Amino acid sequence: MKVLVIGAGVVGLTTAWYLTKHGHEVTVVERCAGPAMETSFGNAGGVCPAFAGPWAAPGMPLKALKWMFRENAPLKVRPRLDPHQWSWMLRFLANCTASRFAENKARMQMMAHYSKACLVALREEVGIAYDDAANGVLQVFATEEEMAGGVRAAAVLERLEIPHRLVDRDGIATIEPALAASGAPLAGGLHLPDDETGDCRLFCTRLADLLTERGCVFFYDTSVLRLVRSGDRIDRAVTTEGGMQADAYVVACGPFAPSLLGTLDIRLPVYPVKGYSITCEIDLPERAPRSSVMDEHSKVMITRLGTRLRAAGVAEIAGFDGSLRETALAGIRARVRALFPDAADYDASSVWCGFRPMTPDGPARVGPTRFANLFLNAGHGSNGWTQACGTASYLADIISGERPQIEYDGHVQQRQSRTTSARSSI
Numbered sequence: 001m002k003v004l005v006i007g008a009g010v011v012g013l014t015t016a017w018y019l020t021k022h023g024h025e026v027t028v029v030e031r032c033a034g035p036a037m038e039t040s041f042g043n044a045g046g047v048c049p050a051f052a053g054p055w056a057a058p059g060m061p062l063k064a065l066k067w068m069f070r071e072n073a074p075l076k077v078r079p080r081l082d083p084h085q086w087s088w089m090l091r092f093l094a095n096c097t098a099s100r101f102a103e104n105k106a107r108m109q110m111m112a113h114y115s116k117a118c119l120v121a122l123r124e125e126v127g128i129a130y131d132d133a134a135n136g137v138l139q140v141f142a143t144e145e146e147m148a149g150g151v152r153a154a155a156v157l158e159r160l161e162i163p164h165r166l167v168d169r170d171g172i173a174t175i176e177p178a179l180a181a182s183g184a185p186l187a188g189g190l191h192l193p194d195d196e197t198g199d200c201r202l203f204c205t206r207l208a209d210l211l212t213e214r215g216c217v218f219f220y221d222t223s224v225l226r227l228v229r230s231g232d233r234i235d236r237a238v239t240t241e242g243g244m245q246a247d248a249y250v251v252a253c254g255p256f257a258p259s260l261l262g263t264l265d266i267r268l269p270v271y272p273v274k275g276y277s278i279t280c281e282i283d284l285p286e287r288a289p290r291s292s293v294m295d296e297h298s299k300v301m302i303t304r305l306g307t308r309l310r311a312a313g314v315a316e317i318a319g320f321d322g323s324l325r326e327t328a329l330a331g332i333r334a335r336v337r338a339l340f341p342d343a344a345d346y347d348a349s350s351v352w353c354g355f356r357p358m359t360p361d362g363p364a365r366v367g368p369t370r371f372a373n374l375f376l377n378a379g380h381g382s383n384g385w386t387q388a389c390g391t392a393s394y395l396a397d398i399i400s401g402e403r404p405q406i407e408y409d410g411h412v413q414q415r416q417s418r419t420t421s422a423r424s425s426i
């Protein structure tokens, strides 16, 4: 079967990979000049199934309210005259109940753990290297209140039988010795030894090379302008380079998926939540994190990627504003400097921002649509690197008519069957 994958971020590329493994003839269309030039470019580098879960959680509305008055708060909402933003935020709030959170978290956990297993298998199969390491992630807490949250998180991990360890300040230093030199207050930490790290962009460029070797065709600098329907099927994609036809189409456009699907009257509740990262060469390796530290206070994640250090964080609900806000970057620099004072020259870092493709409830939308040959793989939010291989493998099974190895509960179809209007909202 000929399959056209739209988008060459980590989700589109992994989808192309598993489709190719199923024996399909795959073409990838990407509007940028190469792979992973949007959200998959500069993320925090964490492959962290243990962290996978929705942002919509009990207590989040109150936290968000408090953050409105804190300088350099992890979350900033800039209300706009945009119905998509308001309806997304209302759906987000509706998902902050304990029961919705539990349901969404369980679904994301299952996908994330499956995804890590898929990534490990892929790595073993082809020997792909991407400044990867399997040394766990340490979440650190600045206050006793944050530590209490860590204890609650540990109880959930216990129930899910996910390896973890709560540690005090001394315990932190045994896992990440460089933190002993930090002057920042640290009450304790939660160590997740099975989580991994790696450079998502490097993974994508190398996976794209492997795909090319296996016959997958790439069209870069090519935008899909719209998908043309014929009855209940997609007939062709209209691109800036002309029409393209395939037996099946996969929309893997991350935060940009809603506008493309809008041309088919499909409303995808994915909102671009902007984040930032800085990357610099490590000067003193013994002063840098051995693996990755997630600072709960600032929600900044600091990860060693080979000889580099990446720090990423901040969430801005403000539409597709691609400006690099200096105060946001300064906040990230200040936090990483406080935790790892001499590891690198943070003023010499390269800077980046990207848009997390967030659904209001958390889980990505993966599966068929009301068009028989149109499939979605979008909305991976803050977990797309962690969940890419799993969602891609799952979708490739569905497209190939095989039973997926996990039940992701038919999320896309289930939502659509509830829709009675001509427009579908999923």
Ligand SMILES: Cc1cc2nc3c(=O)[nH]c(=O)nc-3n(C[C@H](O)[C@H](O)[C@H](O)COP(=O)(O)OP(=O)(O)OC[C@H]3O[C@@H](n4cnc5c(N)ncnc54)[C@H](O)[C@@H]3O)c2cc1C
Binding pocket: 006, 007, 008, 009, 010, 011, 012, 029, 030, 031, 032, 035, 036, 037, 038, 039, 040, 041, 042, 043, 044, 045, 046, 047, 048, 222, 223, 224, 225, 252, 253, 254, 255, 256, 257, 260, 273, 274, 275, 276, 277, 301, 312, 313, 353, 354, 355, 356, 357, 378, 379, 380, 381, 382, 383, 384, 385, 386, 387
């Ligand atoms: C600051 C930050 C930190 C993060 N940290 C982590 C982390 O530590 N771990 C983790 O798991 N996740 C993390 N994430 C999330 C993760 O980066 C994303 O979920 C993931 O990259 C999304 O991948 P994607 O392929 O769906 O989207 P993208 O990477 O944005 O790819 C979509 C592609 O589609 C292309 N496209 C769009 N429209 C069209 C069109 N019409 N025609 C052709 N091409 C089109 C775009 O150009 C783009 O290349 C982080 C995100 C941010 C912003």
